[in-house]
Every structure is written in structure tokens, then in C-alpha cells.
Amino acid sequence: MGALAVLRHLWVTRVRGTDRARDVSDAVLTGAAGLVLVAAGLSGLWSGRPDGSGWWHAVPLVLGCLAMLGRRRRPVAALSAGAVLFAADVALGGSIGMLLVLFDLVYSAALHAGPTAVLRLRAASWALVSLSLVLGWTATRDLRVTAFLALQTFVVLTTPLWWGLAVRRERELADLARARADDLRDLADLRAAEARAEERGRMARDLHDAVAGNVSAVALHAEAALARPPVPGAERERAALEAVRASALTSLEEMRAMILLLRADAGPVAAAxxxxxxxxxxxxxxxxxxxxxxxxxxxxxxxxxxxxxxxxxxxxxxxxxxxxxxxxxxxxxxxxxxxxxxxxxxxxxxxxxxxxxxxxxxxxxxxxxxxxxxxxxxxxxxxxxxxxxxxxxxxxxxxxxxxxxxxx
The missing domain is CATH 3.30.565.10 (Histidine kinase-like ATPase, C-terminal domain)
Structure with a gap:
């Protein structure tokens, strides 16, 4: 069990870890499954009889699997090549392996092709269903055979097309939801930044208008007192006033630095x-x-x-x-x-x-x-x-x- 787990991990992470690797592995697996079905005698679907020895079906099958390698980068070209090979396989009697290839190519075109190509693909599928009705009735004049042929064409073409379009829509919705979540996150970050800037600005204004004003008043009154002529015997009081004035001026300078830090766009804040x-x-x-x-x-x-x-x-x-x-x-x-x-x-x-x-x-x-x-x-x-x-x-x-x- 441990060895199987290791092999499974290597298969998922290394072999199928990239888009190119998944395309290669899907083509190989589809080709192998188609060859097994040919060997089992599941060919001659539209010839009316089983064709157990029809190994010639392997030729369009292998070429179709090679076309699957370009299904992601050039989905329309890959589908066009697959459609030609499918028509050749039908001429040989038809095989389930080639039907699997066509399913995959139609699905990939619906998933990876551009919007215009998808619209054309939908129109072409309905045109082919309508053409099968006309050709079936013209060839057989049997309503049951005509309905059965049209139903087969409808299932072969529209089922993978509908599936691919459904997955495509889900991916687009997921991308939109992801983009909206990113926008909401960016908006929340902007609002948080604005709130922080507003709070910092308010703190800077409070410091400048209230605290700095009071400290400046202390410095002014101290300087006004120091402007008086010295009084004999009051040297200690005068020294205290000088210390008060010096501390107030130093506090104003430090407060100016704090205000400038709080408001990066603030100009010089002069204390005096x-x-x-x-x-x-x-x-x-x-x-x-x-x-x-x-x-x-x-x-x-x-x-x-x-x-x-x-x-x-x-x-x-x-x-x-x-x-x-x-x-x-x-x-x-x-x-x-x-x-x-x-x-x-x-x-x-x-x-x-x-x-x-x-x-x-x-x-x-x-x-x-x-x-x-x-x-x-x-x-x-x-x-x-x-x-x-x-x-x-x-x-x-x-x-x-x-x-x-x-x-x-």
C-alpha cells in the first residue's frame, strides 16, 4: 500500500503537475483505452456489423491522440483535425476510441477557445444536427432511423459541448468571485489605511493645538519672567526659571518631531x-x-x-x-x-x-x-x-x- 501511495503521489504531483503533462497523459490514456476497445471488437459502430479485426481504426485513433496535445493552446485547430480524423474513422465503420477523442476535443474547445469560436462551435453543432435530420430522411425515408441518427449526432456533439461550457462558466464565476474578493480586500486595506491616517492626523492636531500650545505658553511666561532685571538673592529662582524654559523649548522640539512622524505630509511645525x-x-x-x-x-x-x-x-x-x-x-x-x-x-x-x-x-x-x-x-x-x-x-x-x- 505504501508503494502504491508513493506512485499515486508521483503521478499527481510530477506527471500531471502541469497543463502540458496533463495533456500528454490524457492523450496517452485515451489512446491506450481506444486500442483496448478496438482489440475487444468495439469497432464498426456505423457499419451495422462488428469489426473485430479492424486494426486500421488505430491509425486515426493515434493521430487523434496527437491532435489532443494541442487542445489547450490551439483548441479550434485541434478540433478541426479531430473532426477530419473522426470522419475518416466513420468511413471505416467507426470506433468507440475515436468517439472518445472527439468528445475530448469538443469539450476542450468549449473550455479553452475564445468567445467567438465558442459561438461558432455552438452554431456548427446545431447545423450538423439539422443536417443529420435532412440526410437521414433523404437516405432512408424512415422516421425512426432519421430520429435515431439525429439523436446520435446530438449526443456526440452537444453533450461534451454543454459540459465544457458549464465548466467554463463555473471557472469564470470563480474568477469573478476571486477578483471581487481581491477588490474587497484592497478596499478594506484602503479604508484601514485611511482610518489610521485620520487617527494619526487627529493625534498630530491635538498635540499641536493643545499640548504644544500649553508648553509654548510655559516657555513664554518663563522667558517673560527672565526678562526682568535680576533680583539679588533670587539666583536659585532664576536658575529654576531658566531650567523650566530650557525644558519647555526642548519639549517643543521633541513634540515637533513627533508631529512630523504622525503626519508625513506636515510641513515644519515651528515652536516659536x-x-x-x-x-x-x-x-x-x-x-x-x-x-x-x-x-x-x-x-x-x-x-x-x-x-x-x-x-x-x-x-x-x-x-x-x-x-x-x-x-x-x-x-x-x-x-x-x-x-x-x-x-x-x-x-x-x-x-x-x-x-x-x-x-x-x-x-x-x-x-x-x-x-x-x-x-x-x-x-x-x-x-x-x-x-x-x-x-x-x-x-x-x-x-x-x-x-x-x-x-x-
């Missing part, structure tokens, strides 16, 4: 934007559709807290102009006046200007700008610049140096 980026801020507003003019005079060296507050006030003001006066005009002025840093953003051509009190959603940005300015000892004002309420103005003044006692 300065006024040297004012040109890029104005360029972004112009890209958003605003007509912006910038008047920025020379500025002295400013504390980081003042620069960041100034930048954020200008950024929020321009953002409000983009939001509430799209396509409008904005005039940005930055300079020094009376020993203070003066900021001004005037906007027009919009019912709300840069976020007036009559515009839905206005208020939080104004409050944020006011808190930034006043936390450093500055002033902030926003309102209509004319009685016609067509021009909105945002103005802020910040100290050039953080006053003593601010941010302590």
Missing part, C-alpha cells in the same frame, strides 16, 4: 515663530486670494516672547480677513512708535472685515489676540475704522522689552 517669517505669512494670505500690502520698517532686536506674540496677532488678523472677507484687501503695517512695537491690519471689501463683531464666529480670535498683547503689558484694539462699516481695523502695541513683573 518670529517676525522674520512675516513675508511668508503675507505670501500665504495672497495665495488665499487677498490683496495684501506690507509696510514693515526696521525693527530692533526683540525678546522671543514679544516676537511670537506679534507674529500670532498678525497671523490671526490675516486669517480672519481670509475667512470673513475673501478676495478683499488688507494693509499690514509693522514698525516702532513711542518706544513700542506697533502692529496694524486694516481690511476692506468684506461685510465683516477681519472678523468684526457682526460676523458669525468672531470673538474668540479677538480675545486671543487681546490676551497675547495684554499679557506682555501691551494694548489691543479692534473695530470699524469708518462710519460706513466697510473697513475693519486691528491694532496692537507691544513693549520692545518685557516689563518687570510681567509673567512672573
Amino acid at each position: 515663530p518670529r517676525l522674520d517669517r512675516l513675508g511668508a505669512l503675507v505670501a500665504g494670505a495672497r495665495t488665499a486670494g487677498l490683496t495684501v500690502t506690507l509696510d514693515a520698517g526696521p525693527l530692533p532686536e526683540l525678546p522671543a516672547a514679544v516676537e511670537q506674540a506679534a507674529y500670532r496677532v498678525l497671523q490671526e488678523a490675516l486669517t480672519n480677513v481670509v475667512k470673513h472677507a475673501p478676495g478683499g484687501r488688507a494693509e499690514v503695517a509693522v514698525g516702532t512708535s513711542g518706544g513700542r512695537l506697533a502692529l496694524r491690519v486694516d481690511s476692506a471689501d468684506g461685510p465683516g472685515g477681519s472678523g468684526g463683531p457682526d460676523v458669525p464666529g468672531a470673538g474668540l480670535g479677538l480675545l486671543t489676540m487681546r490676551e497675547r498683547a495684554e499679557s506682555l503689558g501691551g494694548r489691543f484694539a479692534a473695530g470699524w475704522a469708518d462710519d460706513a462699516r466697510t473697513r475693519w481695523s486691528v491694532a496692537a502695541e507691544l513693549p520692545l522689552a518685557v516689563p518687570a513683573g510681567v509673567g512672573a
Whole structure:
């Protein structure tokens, strides 16, 4: 039993492991079976008498088995050759072995031929059935013989054809199901990737908007406190503030790296934007559709807290102009006046200007700008610049140096 199992395994995996090997083995087996049937006297099917010595049937049988070798790559040509050999075998009286060859070739043509060839094959099979009716009646004038001949033709041609088409449809349905499963799997992968990207983006926004903002506020307040003149005897407190500021700045840098990892498409996330980026801020507003003019005079060296507050006030003001006066005009002025840093953003051509009190959603940005300015000892004002309420103005003044006692 062990030897038989090994032989069976070798037959299935090695001999019949490829399409070419299966074609060869099927042709050999069909030829061997046909020769056995000829030797058994199963020939002369259409001659009306058994033909036990008709070994001439082996010639079309062997040639038909050779035609079976091309049934997969050239099914129509193989069937055409098999049909000619089958006709020659019928002329010799017919044999079951050649009938098996024809069955296999019709089945293979229905399974492997192109759609157009299959349609022609179906039409040819029905034409041959109809022709057998006509020829049978013309030759015999016997209804029973005619019906029997037509039935034989129908069975010989349409049975393997129907079988091959059924297997073909099952394969096509299996391929469609496999393709649909692949599409569903790809769609699920895309949705999972989108969900992961959305979650990572949400985490990045939370880190940037909430955590980074709070850490930045810690750094600002610490820097504001350090801007005070040193107090004798408070060296330890000042050193602690410096450590707090250094740790906050380091945390901001590390948090920026985390945000960039979470959002591969994120641009640089600056922990403390300065006024040297004012040109890029104005360029972004112009890209958003605003007509912006910038008047920025020379500025002295400013504390980081003042620069960041100034930048954020200008950024929020321009953002409000983009939001509430799209396509409008904005005039940005930055300079020094009376020993203070003066900021001004005037906007027009919009019912709300840069976020007036009559515009839905206005208020939080104004409050944020006011808190930034006043936390450093500055002033902030926003309102209509004319009685016609067509021009909105945002103005802020910040100290050039953080006053003593601010941010302590």
C-alpha cells in the first residue's frame, strides 16, 4: 500500500503537475483505452456489423491522440483535425476510441477557445444536427432511423459541448468571485489605511493645538519672567526659571518631531515663530486670494516672547480677513512708535472685515489676540475704522522689552 501511495503521489504531483503533462497523459490514456476497445471488437459502430479485426481504426485513433496535445493552446485547430480524423474513422465503420477523442476535443474547445469560436462551435453543432435530420430522411425515408441518427449526432456533439461550457462558466464565476474578493480586500486595506491616517492626523492636531500650545505658553511666561532685571538673592529662582524654559523649548522640539512622524505630509511645525517669517505669512494670505500690502520698517532686536506674540496677532488678523472677507484687501503695517512695537491690519471689501463683531464666529480670535498683547503689558484694539462699516481695523502695541513683573 505504501508503494502504491508513493506512485499515486508521483503521478499527481510530477506527471500531471502541469497543463502540458496533463495533456500528454490524457492523450496517452485515451489512446491506450481506444486500442483496448478496438482489440475487444468495439469497432464498426456505423457499419451495422462488428469489426473485430479492424486494426486500421488505430491509425486515426493515434493521430487523434496527437491532435489532443494541442487542445489547450490551439483548441479550434485541434478540433478541426479531430473532426477530419473522426470522419475518416466513420468511413471505416467507426470506433468507440475515436468517439472518445472527439468528445475530448469538443469539450476542450468549449473550455479553452475564445468567445467567438465558442459561438461558432455552438452554431456548427446545431447545423450538423439539422443536417443529420435532412440526410437521414433523404437516405432512408424512415422516421425512426432519421430520429435515431439525429439523436446520435446530438449526443456526440452537444453533450461534451454543454459540459465544457458549464465548466467554463463555473471557472469564470470563480474568477469573478476571486477578483471581487481581491477588490474587497484592497478596499478594506484602503479604508484601514485611511482610518489610521485620520487617527494619526487627529493625534498630530491635538498635540499641536493643545499640548504644544500649553508648553509654548510655559516657555513664554518663563522667558517673560527672565526678562526682568535680576533680583539679588533670587539666583536659585532664576536658575529654576531658566531650567523650566530650557525644558519647555526642548519639549517643543521633541513634540515637533513627533508631529512630523504622525503626519508625513506636515510641513515644519515651528515652536516659536518670529517676525522674520512675516513675508511668508503675507505670501500665504495672497495665495488665499487677498490683496495684501506690507509696510514693515526696521525693527530692533526683540525678546522671543514679544516676537511670537506679534507674529500670532498678525497671523490671526490675516486669517480672519481670509475667512470673513475673501478676495478683499488688507494693509499690514509693522514698525516702532513711542518706544513700542506697533502692529496694524486694516481690511476692506468684506461685510465683516477681519472678523468684526457682526460676523458669525468672531470673538474668540479677538480675545486671543487681546490676551497675547495684554499679557506682555501691551494694548489691543479692534473695530470699524469708518462710519460706513466697510473697513475693519486691528491694532496692537507691544513693549520692545518685557516689563518687570510681567509673567512672573
